[in-house]
Amino acid sequence: MSLHFSYFILKVKLFLGFFFKSIPKIDLIGQIKILKTNYLCFFQKSTKSLFQCLKLLDMTKKILLINGHPNRESFNFGLAEAYKKGAKTSGADLQEIVIADLQFNPNLQYGYQKRTELEPDLLESWEKIKWAEHLVWIHPVWWGGYPAMMKGFIDRLFLPTFAFRYKENSVWWDKLLTGKTAHIITTLDQPSWYYWLVYNEPSVNQLKKNTLEFCGIKPVKVTYIPVNRQTTPEKRQKTLIQVEKLGLAQK
Numbered sequence: 001m002s003l004h005f006s007y008f009i010l011k012v013k014l015f016l017g018f019f020f021k022s023i024p025k026i027d028l029i030g031q032i033k034i035l036k037t038n039y040l041c042f043f044q045k046s047t048k049s050l051f052q053c054l055k056l057l058d059m060t061k062k063i064l065l066i067n068g069h070p071n072r073e074s075f076n077f078g079l080a081e082a083y084k085k086g087a088k089t090s091g092a093d094l095q096e097i098v099i100a101d102l103q104f105n106p107n108l109q110y111g112y113q114k115r116t117e118l119e120p121d122l123l124e125s126w127e128k129i130k131w132a133e134h135l136v137w138i139h140p141v142w143w144g145g146y147p148a149m150m151k152g153f154i155d156r157l158f159l160p161t162f163a164f165r166y167k168e169n170s171v172w173w174d175k176l177l178t179g180k181t182a183h184i185i186t187t188l189d190q191p192s193w194y195y196w197l198v199y200n201e202p203s204v205n206q207l208k209k210n211t212l213e214f215c216g217i218k219p220v221k222v223t224y225i226p227v228n229r230q231t232t233p234e235k236r237q238k239t240l241i242q243v244e245k246l247g248l249a250q251k
Contacts, residue, residue, distance in 0.1 A: 061250045063087055064132035065096045068139030068150030072100065075227055075236065076187060080138050082240040083185070086247025095128050099153050106152020112160060126157055134250065135182040135217065137207065141195070144202040146186075154211060163215040175216025182212050182220040183251055185243060192224035221251065 065083060069076035080096075087094045102121040109116060118126070129135070139146045160166060165174040184207060188195055195201055208220045223246065225239055 060091055060093060062093045062131060062133040063095070063136060063250060064128050064134070065094065065136045065138070067096070067098045067100070068137060068146055068153070070100045070147055070149055074140070076138050076140055078236075078240060079185060079187070079225065079243045082244040083136060083138070083247035086244040087250060088247075090248050090250050092247075092250050095131070097125050097128060099149050102153070104153075104156060106149055106156065108152070108155040116156070118156065122153075122156055125153070126162065129157070129177075133180060135180060135212070136185065137182065138185045139203075140187045141189075141203045144199060145206060146203055154207075158211060158215060173214075175214070177212075178216035180217045182208075182217050183246070184208060184220065184222045185225065185246070186222070187225045187227045189226075189228045191226055195224070 065080060065087075067076065067080045071077070084094060084096070102119075102125065104119040104122050105116075139150055145151065157163070162176065164176055167173055184204065186203065204222055208222065212218070212220050223243075225243075227236070227239070
């Protein structure tokens with residue numbers, strides 16, 4: 001039986017399973033696991049969720065999770081683990097870059113005037129970026145930007161002929177990362193509306209507009225996580241569940 005026909009049969013069983021309790025769901029769950037699909041679909045209730053699940057059966061996205069926080073004990077690492085849990089459950093093909101674990105010089109010492117050889121960790125990271133269909137960036141906002149190591153990671157990797165190429169005798173450029181999408185998940189120590197209204201969200205302008213979209217990555221979605229010293233454990237747990245759902249939906 002072809003894989004395509006197997007998907008068709010599984011979809012029919014899934015559709016009927018929402019309306020007839022006699023369908024052996026445990027058996028279907030096993031089939032879905034074998035096909036690397038989303039077995040949690042069976043526990044959804046609404047018709048809307050049903051059609052979302054049917055869509056998930058055909059979706060196996062190559063996702064690269066890039067964690068820009070330097071502290072492994074931070075809430076950002078908890079968010080990364082929550083996203084990974086959801087993405088792996090969905091059947092996504094997931095790889096990860098933890099910038100804090102990389103060995104490299106974050107200083108682009110000569111700008112674009114003189115080549116600085118890439119360290120092995122950066123070369124491996126670039127292979128992951130090329131491989132990925134969807135980039136998920138998790139980072140805090142510090143002083144309106146992102147941490148220095150993350151800035152250095154971008155400076156050293158998103159280079160001419162890698163991420164973009166200047167056109168000769170022109171102000172325009174070729175975008176070399178087209179066909180990819182991205183999602184920025186960023187923590188704030190203030191309400192997101194205040195960050196947007198008062199400061200014009202500088203970190204998003206820098207990463208989304210001046211880096212990712214500049215290189216052809218779009219659409220780029222943004223999820224703000226307002227976290228501060230007064231945030232309760234219950235609120236943080238709800239946030240982790242929210243981010244896990246993003247991973248489950250491969251967003």
